[in-house]
Amino acid sequence: xxxxxxxxxxxxxxxxxxxxxxxxxxxxxxxxxxxxxxxxxxxxxxxxxxxxxxxxxxxxxxxxxxxxxxxxxxxxxxxxxxxxxxxxxxxxxxxxxxxxxxxxxxxxxxxxxxxxxxxxxxxxxxxxxxxxxxxxxxxxxxxxxxxxxxxxxxxxxxxxxxxxxxxxxxxxxxxxxxxxxxxxxxxxxxxxxxxxxxxxxxxxxxxxxxxxxxxxxxxxxxxxxxxxxxxxxxxxxxxxxxxxxxxxxxxxxxxxxxxxxxxxxxxxxxxxxxxxxxxxxxxxxxxxxxxxxxxxxxxxxxxxxxxxxxxxxxxxxxxxxxxxxxxxxxxxxxxxxxxxxxxxxxxxxxxxxxxxxxxxxxxxxxxxxxxxxxxxxxxxxxxxxxxxxxxxxxxxxxxxxxxxxxxxxxxxxxxxxxxxxxxxxxxxxxxxxx
Amino acid sequence: xxxxxxxxxxxxxxxxxxxxxxxxxxxxxxxxxxxxxxxxxxxxxxxxxxxxxxxxxxxxxxxxxxxxxxxxxxxxxxxxxxxxxxxxxxxxxxxxxxxxxxxxxxxxxxxxxxxxxxxxxxxxxxxxxxxxxxxxxxxxxxxxxxxxxxxxxxxxxxxxxxxxxxxxxxxxxxxxxxxxxxxxxxxxxxxxxxxxxxxxxxxxxxxxxxxxxxxxxxxxxxxxxxxxxxxxxxxxxxxxxxxxxxxxxxxxxxxxxxxxxxxxxxxxxxxxxxxxxxxxxxxxxxxxxxxxxxxxxxxxxxxxxxxxxx
Numbered sequence: 001x002x003x004x005x006x007x008x009x010x011x012x013x014x015x016x017x018x019x020x021x022x023x024x025x026x027x028x029x030x031x032x033x034x035x036x037x038x039x040x041x042x043x044x045x046x047x048x049x050x051x052x053x054x055x056x057x058x059x060x061x062x063x064x065x066x067x068x069x070x071x072x073x074x075x076x077x078x079x080x081x082x083x084x085x086x087x088x089x090x091x092x093x094x095x096x097x098x099x100x101x102x103x104x105x106x107x108x109x110x111x112x113x114x115x116x117x118x119x120x121x122x123x124x125x126x127x128x129x130x131x132x133x134x135x136x137x138x139x140x141x142x143x144x145x146x147x148x149x150x151x152x153x154x155x156x157x158x159x160x161x162x163x164x165x166x167x168x169x170x171x172x173x174x175x176x177x178x179x180x181x182x183x184x185x186x187x188x189x190x191x192x193x194x195x196x197x198x199x200x201x202x203x204x205x206x207x208x209x210x211x212x213x214x215x216x217x218x219x220x221x222x223x224x225x226x227x228x229x230x231x232x233x234x235x236x237x238x239x240x241x242x243x244x245x246x247x248x249x250x251x252x253x254x255x256x257x258x259x260x261x262x263x264x265x266x267x268x269x270x271x272x273x274x275x276x277x278x279x280x281x282x283x284x285x286x287x288x289x290x291x292x293x294x295x296x297x298x299x300x301x302x303x304x305x306x307x308x309x310x311x312x313x314x315x316x317x318x319x320x321x322x323x324x325x326x327x328x329x330x331x332x333x334x335x336x337x338x339x340x341x342x343x344x345x346x347x348x349x350x351x352x353x354x355x356x357x358x359x360x361x362x363x364x365x366x367x368x369x370x371x372x373x374x375x376x377x378x379x380x381x382x383x384x385x386x387x388x389x390x391x392x393x394x395x396x397x398x399x400x401x402x403x404x405x406x407x408x409x410x411x412x413x414x415x416x417x418x419x420x421x422x423x424x425x426x427x428x429x430x431x432x433x434x
Numbered sequence: 435x436x437x438x439x440x441x442x443x444x445x446x447x448x449x450x451x452x453x454x455x456x457x458x459x460x461x462x463x464x465x466x467x468x469x470x471x472x473x474x475x476x477x478x479x480x481x482x483x484x485x486x487x488x489x490x491x492x493x494x495x496x497x498x499x500x501x502x503x504x505x506x507x508x509x510x511x512x513x514x515x516x517x518x519x520x521x522x523x524x525x526x527x528x529x530x531x532x533x534x535x536x537x538x539x540x541x542x543x544x545x546x547x548x549x550x551x552x553x554x555x556x557x558x559x560x561x562x563x564x565x566x567x568x569x570x571x572x573x574x575x576x577x578x579x580x581x582x583x584x585x586x587x588x589x590x591x592x593x594x595x596x597x598x599x600x601x602x603x604x605x606x607x608x609x610x611x612x613x614x615x616x617x618x619x620x621x622x623x624x625x626x627x628x629x630x631x632x633x634x635x636x637x638x639x640x641x642x643x644x645x646x647x648x649x650x651x652x653x654x655x656x657x658x659x660x661x662x663x664x665x666x667x668x669x670x671x672x673x674x675x676x677x678x679x680x681x682x683x684x685x686x687x688x689x690x691x692x693x694x695x696x697x698x699x700x701x702x703x704x705x706x707x708x709x710x711x712x713x714x715x716x717x718x719x720x721x722x723x724x725x726x727x728x729x730x731x732x733x734x735x736x737x738x739x740x741x742x743x744x
Contacts, residue, residue, distance in 0.1 A: 096685075100708035107498035124711055128499040206583070268603025268692055269582040398710040408692045412605060431710075 054085050055335045057342050060093045060102075061116035064168070065359040068092050075354050079345050086338045099397075106130045106330075113333040114342055116167060119155050119324045120390035120397075126158045127394045132329040132336065134162040139340050143347065148366055155364065156326035158392055164328035165347040166364030168356060171322035171387050172219070172288045173379055174312070178305040180207065180285040189286075189312040192227075192253060199263035202285035209263030211284045213275035218404050219321050219390075220288055225250045226388055227314025232400075237393045239432065242403070243425040246315070251417035255410050267411050280304060288320075294376030295360035308376035310383050322387045324364060399431035485724070492718040497711030509718040519719065521694045522702040523726070525609060529698065530677040532613040533620070537673055538666070540617070541624025546654070548629055558629065562622035569619070573686035576615045577602065602688055605695035612696050615683050620676070624669050631665035632658065667738040671731050678727050699723050 065071060069092055076088045091112070093101055099121070105111040106125060117125075125131050134140040140162040144152055147166055156164035176188045176198075184202045189195040199209030212220035222232065230247030233240055241247075257264050270278065279287045280301045287293075288311070297304055311320050327347055329339045345351045353368045362380060363370060371377050390396065406424035409415045415423070492509055496502030513519050548557055564572065580587050580601035588598040601611040635658060640648075643657050659666070681700040684690060690697035690705075699719060707716035 100704070103498050103708050103711065124499060130499065266582045266600040266603050268688075269600060274581075395710070398705075401705075405691070405693055412692060414605075414693065 054087045056087045056089050057339050058089045058112040059114045060091050060112035062093045062095045062098050071358045111330040113339045123392050124394040131163040132331050155324040164326035166326050169322050169324045169362040170290045174309050175287045175289045176307050177285050188309045191312050195312040200261050203263045208284045210286045211275045213270045213272045223319050223321050226319040229316035233391050240425045240428040243421040248418050291362050292360045308379045395432050399428045402427035488717045488720050492721050494714040497713045499711045509714050513718045522697045522699045526698045533616050533677050534673045536617045537620050537624050542628050544625045545628030561625045564619045565622040569682040573683050608695045631662040635661045
């Protein structure tokens with residue numbers, strides 16, 4: 001039996017055995033095939049629009065909810081039922097790697113066809129002509145009238161051209177815990193002095209007066225800079241505008257929350273989710289929050305007696321921060337008309353409404369009302385003109401990170417606010433220049 | 435292709451024959467090289483070409499999204515003069531100094547201990563487990579452990595009537611805290627490598643040592659350490675290379691802050707490449723890091739090189 005097995009193995013070896021000539025011949029054939037294979041995609045009309053059958057539109061969006069993918073299923077189905085020639089391939093783009101993923105996708109020539117963009121992300125892609133010009137294509141004029149003119153002219157706009165359709169907003173206003181304020185004998189602050197008074201009088205034991213969260217602390221600081229009468233950069237977008245007496249006052253006020261009044265938890269200790277949770281658990285009296293909190297509080301934390309108010313007025317007035325997101329089409333998209341059908345649908349009253357009702361975020365369209373019975377809703381709607389956004393500049397991210405490192409140094413007591421802004425100004429301008 | 439190989443073969447054979455090498459030896463070597471070719475091709479395509487490519491990119495200005503243009507070596511003085519790069523390089527070296535000795539000594543200590551306990555497999559698995567966990571998940575869990583208010587680390591300090599610390603928010607503590615995570619995570623790899631190395635040391639050598647009076651610490655220092663020196667060198671070189679590339683825990687836990695106190699070279703590289711769209715600067719940082727790694731590795735190999743046969 002063993003002998004027969006060995007004999008079979010020998011035969012088999014002879015069958016597959018090759019002499020040197022055959023070996024080189026095989027290598028040559030395989031190498032040729034591999035070379036031909038590697039050349040094929042560039043020779044073939046790969047990805048060219050099919051003459052028949054549905055086309056696929058790739059859609060990427062970063063999540064605003066843990067069930068992001070689930071929320072898009074019925075919306076995509078509704079669209080595909082109405083447009084049998086278009087298939088939507090949806091991918092959730094994680095926030096933490098969105099920048100790197102988008103950069104590599106565009107640089108490698110394999111971007112999504114349609115993508116959701118936070119307004120401040122846009123300029124560096126637009127400068128390199130990766131987003132489609134919606135004005136030139138005639139798309140923007142089709143839907144422009146359905147939006148607030150000011151919002152439409154600002155959010156998807158860069159240097160006077162429209163590069164997408166507004167989708168949602170994340171405006172922040174001041175949330176106050178009425179019980180904590182009442183227990184401390186104070187009411188919701190309307191001025192900066194009242195703000196620190198409320199903050200200090202509600203800070204006791206493990207309860208805090210106010211909380212700001214990471215990452216993106218700068219969004220918590222900017223309103224105070226604006227309210228002081230300073231700005232982040234000049235209107236031309238050429239240099240820093242924060243290093244003024246007003247700007248330094250704003251930073252001094254901000255730094256004092258930690259260093260003088262000690263009304264905030266340790267710097268760097270809370271992320272956004274933890275900070276919101278702290279408010280829900282009544283561990284903090286005030287927090288600058290977006291409207292998801294107002295949506296969640298009555299449903300999930302009915303015991304929390306809260307109010308939403310405008311930011312306390314500073315020397316130059318009261319302002320708050322919001323980032324907005326829009327939906328755009330890649331310049332490289334091969335099915336622009338089909339992609340436009342999808343963009344038009346998801347930014348419509350039905351499409352955007354279906355999504356935003358699920359996630360509870362602020363709609364970019366005035367005809368969508370997602371939480372009209374919520375007491376916070378009028379505060380959001382009536383104060384939208386006091387909202388400002390991040391500056392639009394292709395190098396703003398680097399400039400802002402450099403600025404923030406100096407602000408951190410001031411918060412941690414390594415430098416004074418004046419020194420921080422003096423150093424930050426040079427760093428910021430250098431980054432803006434590219 | 436075959437014709438080319440056939441043409442190339444004849445002059446190679448005759449050249450070697452002129453130098454007195456037997457024809458059969460040459461043929462055998464050619465076949466050996468042919469079989470080595472896939473690995474060599476892999477090495478060239480994925481190791482050599484990227485380094486050359488990166489060097490080429492370091493001579494460019496521009497980004498992945500923008501057009502690039504040749505600027506010679508200008509990026510090198512720009513990067514070296516940048517205080518953020520110097521801080522990042524210093525942090526990276528400090529981080530390596532904190533992590534490497536800790537994982538090597540603790541790894542060896544635990545490996546020796548593991549040889550003497552019961553349920554070896556269970557303990558080996560337990561020690562190795564953190565190495566298998568995804569860094570993002572490990573970092574999130576770790577951030578809860580060191581949270582200033584509800585983290586168990588500060589709870590323990592409070593129980594001992596010691597002041598709670600802001601582990602990741604204090605510039606003095608942030609880097610050691612991130613290093614702690616990396617020690618916890620990479621210890622298992624070193625333990626497993628050392629356990630395998632210790633298992634290969636012949637028992638007869640210890641017996642001979644015992645006859646000469648070598649026991650306990652003396653046996654460990656004079657027998658074990660010299661015999662596993664090649665493995666120590668391997669783990670040292672690997673730990674150096676890995677830790678100089680420190681990125682993921684910084685990315686998840688601190689984003690280089692506060693005030694650049696945890697900024698590492700690869701974090702700085704990543705930001706420049708993917709957020710600031712400065713691929714030339716990023717490539718320059720990569721080449722400088724490669725040079726530092728190469729120098730440190732060569733020193734380690736030269737100092738610790740030994741030939742051990744047993």
